[in-house]
Amino acid sequence: MPHVVFIAPLFLETTNRYVRGFAELEDVTVSVVSQDPAEAIPAELRPRITGHFRVTNCLDSAQLTHAVRAISVSIGRVDRLAGVLEQLQLPMAEVRDALGIEGLTTEIARNFRDKDRMKRVLRSHDVPVARSMLAHSRDDLAAFIDQVGFPVIVKPRAGLGSRATFRIETPDDLAALAPPDPETPIQVEEFVRAREHTCETITIRGTPVWRSGTRYFPSPLEVLETPWIQYSVLLPREDDDPTWTQFHSINGAALAALFGDRATTAAGTALTHMEWFLREDGSCLVNEVGARPPGVQIMPLMSLAHDLDMFASWARLMALDTFTPKPRTCAAGSAFFRGQGAGDRIVSVTGLDRAIEECGDALVEMRTPKVGQPRADGYEGEGFAIVKHATTDGTKRALRAVIENVQVRYG
Ligand SMILES: Nc1ncnc2c1ncn2[C@@H]1O[C@H](COP(=O)(O)OP(=O)(O)O)[C@@H](O)[C@H]1O
Ligand SMILES: [Mg+2]
Known part of the structure; x- marks a missing residue:
C-alpha cells in the first residue's frame, strides 16, 4: 500500500479539503506533518x-x-510527499532528495521557484517568454531598460502572490525603487500588454492528460495597483475555443522543459498552474508556472465546471498517479470582495441582497465580508463569491451582479 505524507502546516478550511482527499483514498496509508497539533485534524x-x-x-x-524520517521509522517507507503551498515546494524537494523519495527534486523545483531560472529554461527550449534579466545592481537595471525601454516590471526572484511586484514606467519610478544588490537581485522583465490567462494541467509522468483554463479580470498587477478593485476569475464553458487550445502546445513544451529529463518519473506527475499572456496580435507568452494546485478559488471552479472533486482528484493523482479526465459541463467564476476607503476595518457592507437576487440560481457560495472584520493584507480581499452557469455569458452576468452590487467600506 503506498504511503503518502501530506504537509499541512495549519488545519485551515482549504487545507482540510486536501486532507480529506487523502484520508478518503482507499488502499493508501496517509501521514501528516503539521505545525498544528494532531487534535486539530478534523475529528x-x-x-x-x-x-x-x-x-x-x-x-x-x-x-x-x-519529521518525514521519523514517520518512515514508525509507520514505514514513505513513497510520496505532497503539499500545496508555493513556499513548500522547495523544502519538500530537499526532503525528497535527502531521503530518496520519488517526485519533484530540488533541481526541478528550482525551475519553478526561481523566476529567472524558469525563464532561462523556457527560452532555451524555444518557449515564448518576455525578455527578462536578474538584475544585481542599478547598472544592470539601467542596461536592461536601455535595451527594452519603459515600462518594465520588477519582482522578487522567488516571488508569489504578486508581492513586491511593480510596474516601472519612468526614470523617477526607477529612482524610487530600492536598488538590487548582489545578495538581493531583482527579476526585471519587459512589460507585456496582454490579457492574462491560466492553464491548469494534469500530467502523469510527463504526459498531459487534462487541461482547464481561466481568465483573470483584471490582471493581478492591476488588482494590486488598484486596492479597491473587486476582481474575478472566469472559467469558460467552451473547452475547445481556439483562444485556449492554441496555447496547449506551448503549455506542453513549457512543462516538458521545466520537468526536463525527470518528466517521465513521479516528478512529472502533477497538477500545474501556468499563467500566460495573450497579446493583441494573438501571440502567447508563458509568464510563470507553479508545480502545485492553483489559488484564487480555481480549484472549486474546476470542480464545478467538470462535476468532480478536484481536491480529492489531486490527492489521488499524487498518491496513485491516476486521474480520470471529465468533460466540462458548465462555466464557473469567482469574485473577490475588497473594501474601499481608508481605515483598518470594515464599517459597512451593502448590496448583498441585490447581488443574491440578480445572481439567482447561478450563486453557489458567498463568503460575505463582515462589519468589524480587519482589512485583509493579501489581494484576495475579505470575502468571495463562487458562481456557475450553463453558459459563459451567464457566468459573466452573475460575476458582474456580485461585483457591481456588493460594496465594502473601510473606516
Ligand atoms: N512581464 C510582465 N509584463 C506584464 N505584467 C507582468 C509581467 N510579469 C508579471 N506581471 C504582472 O504581475 C503579476 C505577478 O507576477 P508573477 O510573475 O505572476 O509573480 P507572482 O504571481 O509569483 O507574484 C502577474 O500576474 C501580472 O499581472
Ligand atoms: Mg503569478
Whole structure:
C-alpha cells in the first residue's frame, strides 16, 4: 500500500479539503506533518491518518526531513510527499532528495521557484517568454531598460502572490525603487500588454492528460495597483475555443522543459498552474508556472465546471498517479470582495441582497465580508463569491451582479 505524507502546516478550511482527499483514498496509508497539533485534524478524518508529526515550521527543510524520517521509522517507507503551498515546494524537494523519495527534486523545483531560472529554461527550449534579466545592481537595471525601454516590471526572484511586484514606467519610478544588490537581485522583465490567462494541467509522468483554463479580470498587477478593485476569475464553458487550445502546445513544451529529463518519473506527475499572456496580435507568452494546485478559488471552479472533486482528484493523482479526465459541463467564476476607503476595518457592507437576487440560481457560495472584520493584507480581499452557469455569458452576468452590487467600506 503506498504511503503518502501530506504537509499541512495549519488545519485551515482549504487545507482540510486536501486532507480529506487523502484520508478518503482507499488502499493508501496517509501521514501528516503539521505545525498544528494532531487534535486539530478534523475529528472525522483522524482515524484515517496513520502517522502524524508536529514541527514548529513546515518551511524549514531540516525540520521536515526529521519529521518525514521519523514517520518512515514508525509507520514505514514513505513513497510520496505532497503539499500545496508555493513556499513548500522547495523544502519538500530537499526532503525528497535527502531521503530518496520519488517526485519533484530540488533541481526541478528550482525551475519553478526561481523566476529567472524558469525563464532561462523556457527560452532555451524555444518557449515564448518576455525578455527578462536578474538584475544585481542599478547598472544592470539601467542596461536592461536601455535595451527594452519603459515600462518594465520588477519582482522578487522567488516571488508569489504578486508581492513586491511593480510596474516601472519612468526614470523617477526607477529612482524610487530600492536598488538590487548582489545578495538581493531583482527579476526585471519587459512589460507585456496582454490579457492574462491560466492553464491548469494534469500530467502523469510527463504526459498531459487534462487541461482547464481561466481568465483573470483584471490582471493581478492591476488588482494590486488598484486596492479597491473587486476582481474575478472566469472559467469558460467552451473547452475547445481556439483562444485556449492554441496555447496547449506551448503549455506542453513549457512543462516538458521545466520537468526536463525527470518528466517521465513521479516528478512529472502533477497538477500545474501556468499563467500566460495573450497579446493583441494573438501571440502567447508563458509568464510563470507553479508545480502545485492553483489559488484564487480555481480549484472549486474546476470542480464545478467538470462535476468532480478536484481536491480529492489531486490527492489521488499524487498518491496513485491516476486521474480520470471529465468533460466540462458548465462555466464557473469567482469574485473577490475588497473594501474601499481608508481605515483598518470594515464599517459597512451593502448590496448583498441585490447581488443574491440578480445572481439567482447561478450563486453557489458567498463568503460575505463582515462589519468589524480587519482589512485583509493579501489581494484576495475579505470575502468571495463562487458562481456557475450553463453558459459563459451567464457566468459573466452573475460575476458582474456580485461585483457591481456588493460594496465594502473601510473606516
Ligand atoms: N512581464 C510582465 N509584463 C506584464 N505584467 C507582468 C509581467 N510579469 C508579471 N506581471 C504582472 O504581475 C503579476 C505577478 O507576477 P508573477 O510573475 O505572476 O509573480 P507572482 O504571481 O509569483 O507574484 C502577474 O500576474 C501580472 O499581472
Ligand atoms: Mg503569478
